[in-house]
Amino acid sequence: MQVPTVSITGVPDPLPEGLHVLDVREDAEWQAGHIAGAVHIPLMELPERLDEVPLEQTLVVCKVGGRSAQATAWLAHQGRDVVNLDGGMLDWEAAGRPMVSENGQEPGVI
Structure with missing residues (x-):
């Protein structure tokens, strides 16, 4: 299956109304910096938390695109309308796109 x-x-940019973001990185990565309004579900928790994934079009992100590609393939197989961000949060940050953090520090990708 093609991802x-x-x-x-x-x-x-900015993200359009109706496009959701799913971040599948680990907690420390999420806390350091993420897209405002994103849903955070680490990749390993995705199967048991599928009901938290929006049914509408969703952009799936991770650090460089590997984990999100796995998540995107699995979610597409579940019938979800998903697309993987190639280059992940590293490309998001490099493009100067806005991020927020949960740790009181300047947002960044770790």
């Missing part, structure tokens, strides 16, 4: 993928240049 639906988009590069950072293919993601509108």
Whole structure:
């Protein structure tokens, strides 16, 4: 199965109304910096938390795109409308896209 993928240049800025973001990174990565409004479900928790994934179009992100590609393939198999961000949060940050943090520090990707 081909994983639906988009590069950072293919993601509108700002994100359009109705497009959801799912971040599948680990807690420490999430706390350091993430996209405002994203849903955080670490990859290993995804099967038991599937009901928390929006049914509408969802952009799936991780650090560089590997974990999110796995999540995107699995979610697509579950019938979800998902696309993987190729280059992940590293490309998001490099493009100067806005992020927030949960640790009181300047947002960044770890």
